[in-house]
Amino acid sequence: MTLQGRSFIEPPDFAEDEYEKIFSLAERVMASPQDYAESAKGRLLATLFYEPSTRTRFSFEAAMLKLGGQVMGFSGENSSSAAKGESISDTVRTVACYADIAVIRHPKEGSARVAAMAAGIPIVNGGDGGHQHPTQTLTDLMTIRSEKGRLTGLKVGLCGDLKFGRTVHSLVRALCRYEGIEFILISPEELRVPDYVKAEIRRGCGSVYREVERMQDVLPELDILYMTRVQKERFFNEDDYVRLKDRYVLDAVKMKLAPKDMIVMHPLPRVNEIATEVDADPRAVYFKQVRNGMYARMALILSLLGV
Amino acid sequence: MEVNSIGKGIVIDHIRAGCGMKVLSYLGVDTSKDTVALIMNATSEKHGRKDIIKIENLTDVDIAVLGLFDHNATVNIIEDGSIKKKIHLSLPETVKDVIRCKNPRCVTSVEPAIPHIFHLVATDREEYRCEYCDEITRL
Numbered sequence: 001m002t003l004q005g006r007s008f009i010e011p012p013d014f015a016e017d018e019y020e021k022i023f024s025l026a027e028r029v030m031a032s033p034q035d036y037a038e039s040a041k042g043r044l045l046a047t048l049f050y051e052p053s054t055r056t057r058f059s060f061e062a063a064m065l066k067l068g069g070q071v072m073g074f075s076g077e078n079s080s081s082a083a084k085g086e087s088i089s090d091t092v093r094t095v096a097c098y099a100d101i102a103v104i105r106h107p108k109e110g111s112a113r114v115a116a117m118a119a120g121i122p123i124v125n126g127g128d129g130g131h132q133h134p135t136q137t138l139t140d141l142m143t144i145r146s147e148k149g150r151l152t153g154l155k156v157g158l159c160g161d162l163k164f165g166r167t168v169h170s171l172v173r174a175l176c177r178y179e180g181i182e183f184i185l186i187s188p189e190e191l192r193v194p195d196y197v198k199a200e201i202r203r204g205c206g207s208v209y210r211e212v213e214r215m216q217d218v219l220p221e222l223d224i225l226y227m228t229r230v231q232k233e234r235f236f237n238e239d240d241y242v243r244l245k246d247r248y249v250l251d252a253v254k255m256k257l258a259p260k261d262m263i264v265m266h267p268l269p270r271v272n273e274i275a276t277e278v279d280a281d282p283r284a285v286y287f288k289q290v291r292n293g294m295y296a297r298m299a300l301i302l303s304l305l306g307v
Numbered sequence: 308m309e310v311n312s313i314g315k316g317i318v319i320d321h322i323r324a325g326c327g328m329k330v331l332s333y334l335g336v337d338t339s340k341d342t343v344a345l346i347m348n349a350t351s352e353k354h355g356r357k358d359i360i361k362i363e364n365l366t367d368v369d370i371a372v373l374g375l376f377d378h379n380a381t382v383n384i385i386e387d388g389s390i391k392k393k394i395h396l397s398l399p400e401t402v403k404d405v406i407r408c409k410n411p412r413c414v415t416s417v418e419p420a421i422p423h424i425f426h427l428v429a430t431d432r433e434e435y436r437c438e439y440c441d442e443i444t445r446l
Contacts, residue, residue: 110441
């Protein structure tokens with residue numbers, strides 16, 4: 001089935017071979033961007049960001065502009081008709097009259113699915129609350145594929161806010177479809193992965209998981225350490241946030257416990273969870289993720305527009 | 308206590324004692340002009356006690372959804388005074404606009420006029436997953 005005209009709301013929306021097609025295209029674009037500089041000429045991307053964003057919004061806008069397309073949109077719900085009480089469905093139906101494709105970020109979980117049901121144009125989930133962030137997963141898989149040379153047989157440590165960490169939920173849902181993935185879920189009890197994500201691992205392709213609280217205990221056995229930020233905006237109670245925010249800090253001392261070929265990933269932005277001294281370590285690949293993200297999104301836009 | 312048999316309609320039998328009122332409420336027959344009987348705590352060989360609902364003339368019911376209230380109940384479709392069809396209920400695979408998501412972060416808490424859809428994920432634990440936010444709801 002072609003990707004043209006489809007939406008991308010959750011990782012399982014695409015099959016593994018469709019991911020491969022997007023990665024291959026992203027690599028071709030990365031190798032020769034001038035060949036794609038006018039591929040989306042005359043096409044318009046709408047960016048509907050009800051929540052703040054730096055990387056995701058800029059990455060989508062840069063991707064569309066580098067493909068020769070144009071962008072329009074808003075950032076913050078106060079600068080849209082949402083401030084007047086308009087529903088997501090109505091906003092998206094309106095935008096679909098102008099744009100060829102839209103990306104939506106919204107604080108409510110499942111909002112992108114609602115948008116896709118209403119729109120009639122391809123909708124991309126740019127993050128729906130603490131639920132899913134599938135284009136970050138595209139970026140993450142592309143980075144793992146290029147750094148580790150495979151997406152199978154990996155021991156992946158996910159650390160921090162696994163309850164509200166949408167990038168974690170999406171990455172787990174995507175990775176558990178590949179063979180031989182062992183997830184080590186490192187978090188305090190209050191921030192453990194939701195039940196539906198664990199159920200997805202159990203249904204996966206031979207994937208297993210275990211839950212631990214101490215990062216140091218498992219660092220020596222990891223292929224990948226995926227750090228996340230404890231997100232202030234997801235807590236109803238600020239005291240809980242303050243208590244949990246600095247629970248995990250990766251620094252140069254802890255990195256000595258990790259294997260020489262382990263990679264450190266992070267969806268960014270970071271706050272305190274990775275000390276800046278780790279940036280110089282060749283195992284830190286989080287800024288490579290950012291670069292890959294733009295090419296992954298260029299390939300995604302090209303695929304969904306069918307150009 | 309005796310309740311007359313019906314010529315045409317449905318009889319929902321073997322409802323877990325105490326759940327009959329919930330089923331009746333879902334069916335929304337409180338304004339119906341037809342004869343409706345709810346028998347509570349009737350003697351049951353299998354379960355000791357059971358509820359039974361009899362509704363005259365009504366046959367157009369989403370029977371699959373009734374399994375959500377009690378998947379051990381049976382539905383008898385009555386025509387010409389006899390049982391035309393006997394249906395053993397089970398938990399429906401998909402449920403629309405019957406249960407609501409309890410996750411306060413779910414889009415269904417703010418977006419008007421969207422269907423509330425749930426998918427069965429575990430029959431033994433009676434668990435459903437919200438179409439939008441994936442939150443698991445136990446019946």
